Amino acid sequence: MLRLEKIGKTYRMGDLVVPVLRGIDLTILRGDYIAIMGASGSGKSTLMNILGCLEQPSEGHYYFDARDITKIADDERTDLRNYRIGFVFQQFNLLPRLTALQNVMLPMVYAGYARGERRQRAQRMLVDVGLADRMANLPSQLSGGQQQRVAIARALVNQPDLVLADEPTGALDSRTGEEVMDLVSGLHQSGITIVLVTHDSGVAACTQRIIRLQDGRIIADG
Amino acid sequence: MALHSAPLRSRSHRTIADLAETLPLAWESLLANRLRSILTMLGVIIGIAAVIAMVSIGRGAQLQTENQLKSLGSNLLFVQSGVATTSSPALLGAGSATTLIWDDAKAIASACESVADVAPVLNRRTQVVHAQLNTSTTVVGTTPEYVRVRDFLPLTGRFFNQIELLRSARVAVLGQTVVDSLGLTPGSALQQTIRIQGEPFTVVGTLEYKGVNSFRDMDDQVFIPLTTMANRIVGVNAVTGIALDSISVSARAAGQMDAAQYQITNLLRLRHRIVPPRQDDFLIRNQADLLSASNSVAGIFTALLGGSAAISLVVGGIGIMNIMLVSVTERTREIGIRRAIGARSSDILLQFMIEAIVLSLCGGLLGVVLGIFSSLLINLALGWKAGLALDALLASLLFCLVIGVFFGAYPARKAALLDPITALRND
Incomplete structure (x- = not known):
């Protein structure tokens, strides 16, 4: 489903050119459940951002369903993010002024769903993640675990086939972290491809394939 | 896929x-x-x-x-003495020399078909005194026709009449601002004696309020017979007759304004022997000009x-x-x-x-x-x-x-x- 060919990424900091990723070759199959691990600064978040079409690689090719996304317009990448990819962030990244329901509805606004359908699907999504009675709450009125579930509902609402999670349990205590991981594993069982970044080996143990990064290179895959 | x-x-x-x-x-x-x-x-x-x-x-x-311009009177034309130096309605040269005389006004009244009434005007700004109070105001020497030309109606008493004009009577009609400045009321002013440049005048009437227009306070005026004005206040009598500052003319109807202006122009050119290239020594303005200005x-x-x-x-x-x-x-x-x-x-x-x-x-x-x-x-x-x-x-x-x-x-x-x-x- 995803294929990375010799992906490299360098950042320019003033005069300094810092290589973050070097020659990454990676293939991700439909239905994979993958953890990317590595020390901080190993480039795992950058790799995640490139997989999520949030960032463009400096070199190499990235094929999403055989389409080279390094060669398509920004609007098309945006649309891919909108209905093929779901994001779950460490800091949840919910919009603070919107209720849980409105947050979940947001991707559908950009996808062009009709108002009634947006509401219906978002409600169903929130029920599925166990927040039936929290829909009208603002993020600030929810616990961390609840916020992350809202974020997961938001990631799933446009029925993506790839979910990217950047340290999904990083800001949660271990019990709620486990609950969230149960939810993520459930998604995998329903056929969604999942890639998560973590440095918690307990979290990585839930997955089926662990990719280790060091200094911008893949040092282990399996 | x-x-x-x-x-x-x-x-x-x-x-x-x-x-x-x-x-x-x-x-x-x-x-x-x-x-x-x-x-x-x-x-x-x-x-x-x-x-x-x-x-x-x-x-x-x-x-x-x-509204104020309209309140000046209806179908009004102003004939101003002096040389018109520009064609604009803003009068630059007018009034700088006195060229109009009372006989011009009389001629306009008798010879111009489209003219209804004619009021000659001679003004001076001067002191008017009553008892201990005095005020600086505009004294207007004119004829009884002024009332009809300018739509001035007496509030109390009456305007001066033709006989008083002929006799150079010392009678005065006061605007309301003057009445106030002299410490009088419209009622009490009648038959009082006021002094204009030392000359005693009897107040025979006061005029209704006209308000302030963009040029001056219409109520800050004292009206006396033109003859009295020329003889006693201004004290200059041209050989040719009484010199005027302006002549106010009302046309018979709104539609006759242009005709009246044309007739007056021709008449005055004839009387003043103005042949091109000599310029007119008078300027005629009408309400429409003032309004547009x-x-x-x-x-x-x-x-x-x-x-x-x-x-x-x-x-x-x-x-x-x-x-x-x-x-x-x-x-x-x-x-x-x-x-x-x-x-x-x-x-x-x-x-x-x-x-x-x-x-x-x-x-x-x-x-x-x-x-x-x-x-x-x-x-x-x-x-x-x-x-x-x-x-x-x-x-x-x-x-x-x-x-x-x-x-x-x-x-x-x-x-x-x-x-x-x-x-x-x-x-």
């Missing part, structure tokens, strides 16, 4: 959905920063209110001047007021741009989140544009309310009957929209061009 069950993505449909979604969102974000929003809008509020109030003040002044002055006045008010509107627009830039900076993370979950940069552009427009239009509407309120208040205070400047109202609201678009464009563009990942990392 299996075909993905993509939702319907009709872009045109989407944009409409966005508008419906963005408007309440924009409203929400204005409410979230209530004080800031109001302060930002204040510039636009004041600007719009000022434009509306200023334009309606200008219009009111114009209407007022018009005063209207053009009022028009400039209105444009000036409205223009300076419009500048404050632009300043208000800059305020909106400023606050929108702050808002973009503050909400960088929000922009990043929206971009990550599928907002195109055009969606972000639209969102911030709409916020700027909502901000400016809300300010505009509040400004309209304030503007209407203050112009009503001004009209009430000055007793004017100027209507609301509806065109200024619509124009300024439209201007508001333009300001929202113009000053919102740069911040919105800045938001739209933010790199999603940079925006997401922002805290």
Whole structure:
């Protein structure tokens, strides 16, 4: 489903050119459940951002369903993010002024769903993640675990086939972290491809394939 | 690869959905920063209110001047002595030399078909004294026809008559400002003796209020017979007869104004032996000229007021741009989140544009309310009957929209061009 060919990424900091990723070759199959691990600064978040079409690689090719996304317009990448990819962030990244329901509805606004359908699907999504009675709450009125579930509902609402999670349990205590991981594993069982970044080996143990990064290179895959 | 069950993505449909979604969102974000929003809008509020109030003040002044000019009398022509040096209605050379005499006025009355009444005028600004009080006023020497030409009606007593004119009687008719300045009342003034340049005059009447026009206080005048004026006050009697400052003429009908002007011009040229290339030694102005002159002055006045008010509107627009830039900076993370979950940069552009427009239009509407309120208040205070400047109202609201678009464009563009990942990392 995803294929990375010799992906490299360098950042320019003033005069300094810092290589973050070097020659990454990676293939991700439909239905994979993958953890990317590595020390901080190993480039795992950058790799995640490139997989999520949030960032463009400096070199190499990235094929999403055989389409080279390094060669398509920004609007098309945006649309891919909108209905093929779901994001779950460490800091949840919910919009603070919107209720849980409105947050979940947001991707559908950009996808062009009709108002009634947006509401219906978002409600169903929130029920599925166990927040039936929290829909009208603002993020600030929810616990961390609840916020992350809202974020997961938001990631799933446009029925993506790839979910990217950047340290999904990083800001949660271990019990709620486990609950969230149960939810993520459930998604995998329903056929969604999942890639998560973590440095918690307990979290990585839930997955089926662990990719280790060091200094911008893949040092282990399996 | 299996075909993905993509939702319907009709872009045109989407944009409409966005508008419906963005408007309440924009409203929400204005409410979230209530004080800031109001302060930002204040510039636009004041600007719009000022434009509306200023334009309606200008219009009111114009209407007022018009009414006053009409109150001078109807179908009025003024023949002014002096050399007309320009063709404009603004009289530059007139009055600089005395060329009209009483006989000219008499000739106009008898020879000009289209003329109804003729009143010769000789003025002096001088002191008028009654008891211990004195006032500096304009003493007008004229004939009893003045009453008909200029629509002056006595409030108490009467105007002087033909016999008093022939006898150079020392009788005076007072305007109400003079009555007040001399410590009299319309009733008590009658039969009092006042002194004009030491000469005693008996007050035979007072005139009804005429008000102040743009040239002078019409009530600050004392009327005496022309003969008395020439003999006792001015004290100069030209060999050719009594010299005049001007002659007020009323035409028989509004349609005969041009005819009357033509007849008077010809008659006076004949009497004064003016043959081209010699210039006329008199100038005839009619009410229409005065009206158009005063209207053009009022028009400039209105444009000036409205223009300076419009500048404050632009300043208000800059305020909106400023606050929108702050808002973009503050909400960088929000922009990043929206971009990550599928907002195109055009969606972000639209969102911030709409916020700027909502901000400016809300300010505009509040400004309209304030503007209407203050112009009503001004009209009430000055007793004017100027209507609301509806065109200024619509124009300024439209201007508001333009300001929202113009000053919102740069911040919105800045938001739209933010790199999603940079925006997401922002805290």
